[in-house]
Amino acid sequence: MRALRTLLSVAAAGACALAGLPASAPVASAASAPAAAAESVVGMYYPLAPERLMDTRSGLGGRTGPLRAREVVDLQVAGRGGVPASGVGSVVLNVTVTGPTANSYLTLYPGGQARPTASSINFAPGWLGSNNVTVKLAADGRVAIYHHDGSTQVVVDVVGFYAGSDTVQSSHGRGGQYQRVTPTRLVDTRQERGAIEENTRINRWVDLGPSSPRVRALVLNITAVAPAESGFLSAWAGDSPVPTSSTVNYGAGKVVPNLAYVRTATCHDCGPWYGVPIFSVYTLRSTNIVVDLVGVIDDGSLAGGLRFTPLSPTRIVDSRSNLGTSGALGANVTRRVVTPAALVTAATQVLALNVTAVAPSINTVVTVWPADAGLAKPTASNLNPAAGQIVSNAVLSGIGPQDAFQVHNLAGSTHLVADVVGTFQLPTGTSPAEPMRVIATGGY
Template sequence: MRILRGLVVGALVLAATPLASVSAAYAAAPGSSPLQTADMLDAKGTYYSLFPRRVLDTRTGTGAPKAVVKPGATVRLQVGGAGGVPTTGVAAVAVNLTVVGPTSAGYLTVFPTGAARPNASSINFAKGETRANSVIVALGTDGKIDIFNAVGSTHILIDVAGYYADATPLPDGAAVGGQLHPVTPQRLIDTRTSWHSMLPAGAAARVLIDYGPEITPHIRGVVVNVTAVTPTADGYLQAWSGDWGEQPTHSTLNFRKGSVVPNQAIVGTVPCLVLICGEPVRQQIMVWTSADTHVLVDIVAIIDDGTLPDGLRFEPRTPTRIVDTRTGTGLTKALGPNTAATVSVPNASIPAQTRAIAVNAAAVAPTADTFVTLWPWSPDETGRPDVSSLNAARGTTVANAAITPIGPGTGSPSNAFNVYNATGNTHVLVDLVGTFYPGTAAPAATGAAYTLIPHPAVLQQR
């Protein structure tokens, strides 16, 4: 596995909405990507990005009865065949899970229909809060998933963002999905320092991604952590490619006035039109806000077109708690201020070829406003990246999805990653939801080596 390092280019421009679609040469039909053909690779574990679609909204009766979900109740949702997800050939889906108006603090657990409910949480929330979290979950019986509500009553929304293929053989000529390439986590946007002003309500930021001519043309998606910082009113952010000529109706994250709210998102990309962004062609995503707010975007991985070497493929797993500092699981005690700890993932929890893991991480009852960062352990003691995996206010419980490579599979420590807490003391939970293993991408093309070259017309970078 290669972790891409070096300069990642980020640019911000205001854009009115709705947005024009890209040219026909680059446009993909909703629910598909212009990827390689099936005779080159099998599709198992590869990712297919979808235009975000809402498949569950208990406020309107979409996907489930029109009613609040009671305490201890489970919603069974048909995902296979909904929102652009195929009825067959799907191992897992990437969704955005949102709670609206919960009557008490609590949590939801999302798991495959037919499987036993795991001792894990997919999202944690406070009373009255509207909060979202990214979830990757395997499909269960008949392409369904279950959503369990622990306490209190709440409305639940689910927006589907994409899916991972299973081992079902592809028909001739069908497209093969993308593979994951972890990058050195890096902040693409921080409006506090790049603009010294907020992203205004009703405007979108165009985020440009450029890893050089050998890589950029093959990027079809990014894994980013998006954070709203001190918004002036309650509202929400949307992240999407900017393609297909329409703005989605989904929300990537919801925020309250004055809060700091993160959420990880897997977002499809499209090339930015030369007319707008100039040469060379760079990939883009868009981030739109309903209220004035500062915005942070941290990139942690790219998803390719299935052709770059050293890509990783995904295998869903039953959610398993590998860290709970309250019980001494994985780490023996709460993390103090400015403290990092190393977690070794038990060998029994992951296959031998695992190179990265997908997790849901949570900070529980921090004694001060803080942020938590996850990053891979390395024998050369690679430093902590200047990004956050989740942000939590004093006394709250906040979860966020994360994807992180793990350290060597042998030696000491084994299969390891680091967890850092910035301020105060906090308990930390980490639930393992899937693993990434080496794929079978075509060998690297001959010619120039991968280079990370910034474009001279960058508006801001960090």
Template sequence: MQRFRRASLIAAGALIVGGLLPVQAAVAAGSTLQLFDPRCDVDAGEQPWTGHPFTLKAGQDYNQYCRVDITGMPSGGLRGLTASYTLSAASVAASGYTAQQLSRMITAQTTIGDAARELTTGVWPWTVNADGSMTMTGPGFDLLPEWANGNYYAPRGQLGFMFTAASALKSAVLRGQIQVSDGQGGTVQASADLDYVADGHSIPAGTAGTFQPVTPVRALDTRYAVGAPKAPVGPDSSITLQVAGQNGVPDKGVTAVVLNVTATNPTAGGFVTVYPHGQARPTASNLNFTAGQTVPNQVTVPVVDGRISLYNHAGTTDLIGDIDGYYTSDGSGSRFSTTGPSRIMDTRKAVGAPKAPVGPKGEVTLQVTGGNGVPDTGVTAVVLNVTATDTTTGGFVTVYPHGQDRPTASNLNFTAGRTVPNLVTVPVSDGKVTFYNSAGTTDLLADVAGYYSATGSVFVPTGPTRVLDSRTGVGGVGGPVWNGNIPTVAVNSWKNGVPPFGVTAVALNVTATGATEGSYVSVYGAQQTRPTASNLNFGQGQTVPNAVVTPSQGGVDFFNHSGSVDLVADLAGYFTTG
């Protein structure tokens, strides 16, 4: 657990809000609970509030650190205190942003310390109240006297606030209030106003959502006029796919869709970008292919006006889209928890399945719950990185809920001798999922990355944003990634539309290109031990994309096993406990 060290927080350049007005207190009998002496760092010095709100500059990860002391407790201390910070409904409305938007634009990490012990309570997520106000509430805490030199010293506490803010088009003064309750009916509160200064950039467009998995269903196939005209997509051209109100997806409340997109029959090397309908097309890509290749990849993309767009860069190509699930803002779906990555199936080594390749029209069933960090019950869907290797002929693999009818959709498409990975999100039935191989024989590998259940994190889509490109130095990585050199990319930053606090995982599309020899790449959180599981497998000179979901605290690490390779990573969104 991180310890409370005010000096170290100041040294880190933490950005905090203050602006405390005189205390207006109502205190229970026998209690003299007070807030006093609010102070903030200003130009490396500590200054008391002088009559103006403290400034929160948009688009900056860190700026000021502010704190307020709690004192006046009985000599024996108090237990069961709670603290909260509320932005008023009137000021939220006057800001020009909704409370839902502001709850994603302002992130707080709040620390409580007392004279007897030190502790950090971490990130306090916002709650949007029915009246339109916003409140952060911390867990209960105690203020206890300190024993030193044979004497007890009176209890005294301190609240430290670190706030960071997304880019914003508008400035606003947000009227706030800090409140501390003593658990006995005593409450003390003080005004704490926030001056939110815009930087003239757009805010993250995503709305938080929970996940509704579906048995894979084909929503797009330009070969058969499914979801689009019966014609390949031409060069420098886009098509639009209606997502909401089709294929079991509701017509309202859909924030993002998860689909497996496949490019097939391309006449030239190129790429496909999937992005929110009606928005500017980003420079990021989702699929990269050469002429004649069939390439699948899972894509998570924000849904705007119920639709998404798919762009083809060069030549002509047919596009196929299979929906694996969607995120909804109504709170009815499941939340995500990371685990692993760890290998739970390998037919080459009798891990999770018999030691034998899967034959033509053959199936294997995998138990996914009850091990490898996945609970026994309550799991609605699981996220797997599935790899087909040692393939004897061209074919495809479909992953679907155990015991249900096999869908016509596919998750991996491959040719003879190719090793093809793809991220798969699949509903879980009876704790199991089933893998079907269409033709020839192939070995199958599966690495679990996480699962969905009633608890965990919500997803905030950001749309494709490039966070790493070793070819151009984006992400601070200049030049190919060599074996043994593990770059760390700081994904959690407002420059990427991601809060630096409170994010549990990120969704990325990672592409390997220009490899000097056959190798694999593992992508994982910088605070994790490097896993034995891989995310991308490629041959010399190949360009291979794959979706990745990984913890991101402290950054994201990229490990290349051998040779050198250029890596590109595009952010699709992030998971947060809020």
């Protein structure tokens, strides 16, 4: 338990509306400041242009053909796709499943270790979808991918990595630290222009005030809403052609969110907003698109930034077995979950979670936020599962002064599962900063 903690709450906002801030919202001060332990880059994030590492349909990555039941496949990550050959603690991947034949799941974990009781992405037969997965690397740079039942094709794209040692600095310089923001809706085509036509990209800039020149990546929740046909969204810095990787894979008529770490570029054609970060989103098929900003990766120079510590996936909640909470959550029910003491320290501010809704009785919304801090339930949502679905999404959630967070279920009843894949903490000798705020956003 802590006597004092500055709370960080990042809600990965799904298609349920998150009210955007007015363009006149004041910006919090975020002046550059040297952090303690500034000579070290351990725990810093390095955004990459998305690159495909594995596609079982083509044999990329060493495996041709779908993964079978109870099969484990090793994927070499270090030394590929911009990831250094050594010195990497963990990587951020976008993992896509296509054409599964049974209710099943994938678990990603460090190669060569015992498989944990955790899941990274859950799916039903015929499902098409993705999940953002942060996974610790084995010493030799491998990730193990376990598939549970039936068969499925698997696609893996890398979007960034966290430094595990200072050897990374010699080749890649200093990375970035995680900064919290006031969650803000940047795009909602339902309110703007209607569904985006097929084979189209949208380009956006974001003004974060004085901090704008220091932004290297955005943490976004990107949602495809009722697409006309099955397809995908790709999000990237917008300074190059559409990448071959995907960010959100969707089926016709579905509402499909995914958390994404998106590298940004600098806008040189944004009028008075010259120099602000930019990004683009491309859709293969006609669909509405919703984009919510839930975090920022800076250039390592801003005060109050957080560093990441990877963990082997650790299950802390399974309501089916009364782990962490007892029984399914009913309609409009909130449960308080205490993080096991072994997973946190006095410096821990945020948990990196994979949260899964298991077979809700009706369509519902699941929301996660810090406990014991007097905070109302946010208007953002983390999961938007349909009746009977088993749906996962990455969640970055602050924890309260007693190391706890809250989970709310909107309608019907659902079981919940949560796995911790890492923690964010303040470097020694530093103090937290106020959340960044969006001053304005627009297209270019």
